Amino acid sequence: MTDRPIKILIAKPGLDGHDRGAKVLARGLRDEGFEVVYTGLRQTPEMIASASLQEDVDVVGLSILSGAHMTLLPRICTLIREAGLDDVLVTAGGIIPDDDVPALKAAGVAAVFGPGTTIGEVATFIRANVRPRD
Amino acid sequence: MGEDRVARAPAVGADPLTRATELAAAAVAGDRHALARLLTAIENRTPVAEAALRQLYPTGGRAHLVGITGPPGAGKSTLVAALIAEVRAAGRTVAVVAVDPSSPITGGAILGDRVRMQAYAADRDVFIRSMAARGHAGGLASTTGAACSVLDAVGFDLILVETVGTGQSEVEVASSADTTVVLEAPEMGDEVQAIKAGLLEVADLVVVNKGDRPGAQRTAAQLRAMLVAAPVVGADPADAGRPRPKRPDVLITTAATGEGVPELLAALDRHRAGLTRAPTEDGAPTAARLARADAQVRAILADRIADRLRVAPLADDAAATLRAVAEHRVDPFTAADRLLAAIGREIAS
């Protein structure tokens, strides 16, 4: 079956306490037909990596506002690869300056979605870039 | 990590039997990535899933399967998290399957139970898996039972299944679990009557959660009164093996703080011990396990029949027969008998 739902984990790494944006994204992607595992606030890179592994998600969507993206996102990418999830698509959204994007992409983040990105755009990117699935 | 390579082996296009054998062996050896991949195959009902289940099923049967059902917001996920803490403190391993509804329109789902359990995400002896119901009614996904069979076969001591929790009668969990826990919360006092009809009858244990809220004691008392009023069937040996109305204990927990959770775990263990001292002959499977076997085999039979009728050589015959029924030229019983006979001939040939 190739039309089965894409499964995405949405997590908020770091210490900021706002999950409005992440919840809006979760609901939006549900309405786009995705199965969305929502893990909530203040997730450590270790929690995100092991949840991604147990849930066998196709995509990990990270929402980050705290400014700690340059340490947290590469760390999460490393842990995810170390866990053997090398075909999982990692995306990020939130408040991330353009200047930081090249380094994040080099670290393994496939896409960085700025504040103006629509949910439709996120869904389209994911559908186009998700791993082939068995 | 050498074992990861197994799970990373090319999946697409690989021979299903080879892939299933690799994944099953790796999962049994403790590779959590392989286990996760197997569960995905099961959810998607791929050929790998069936091949793996055929291999794994004979090693299962040791885990204690506990279903947790009850209305939304009663605290099922919070209680599962509290149980994880308690079970881990006792040195046992635990797997969780948490089911949430799929949108009937888009097929999408928000799987949010995990939020309350994330503190245990990085513990190797805890495995948490969220599942979308994918259109299946009754509080579970159609593949939840098969997922539990895999978790059982790879050696988890306890498997906790959290149902969708629509507040409807999600009684299916009772035929999938050894022990069924029905959760209530005090502020739902007025709904107790409604829930009773659907759910209380299948409960092995009734838990009033949010013991810190006013009314918890009163709700528990109401439930006890209700349960005592129910007739007890099954004392008669002639009833052995038949589903029987149960007379469950009523416990109070505060999942948010862990209060009452050690007592709940003890009650689960007692129920399980009671089950294995089976009321039937020595060593015979319990009524719950026979019901599960029945449900599993029936579901597969239904799938097998449907599959046969969907493809050549029977598809045309099936379509013509359905048309005849729609036009009232043939009654549905005759039609079903005719198709069953055709399937029989097809299998024999």
Ligand SMILES: Nc1nc2c(ncn2[C@@H]2O[C@H](COP(=O)(O)OP(=O)(O)O)[C@@H](O)[C@H]2O)c(=O)[nH]1
């Ligand atoms: N006061 C109180 N709140 C609780 C307790 N257990 C759960 N909750 C809260 O009840 C709400 C629903 O809990 P959840 O576990 O998601 O319920 P579920 O929908 O049945 O899985 C959450 O806000 C929990 O924090 C408890 O023992 N006491």
Ligand SMILES: [Mg+2]
């Ligand atoms: Mg829940």
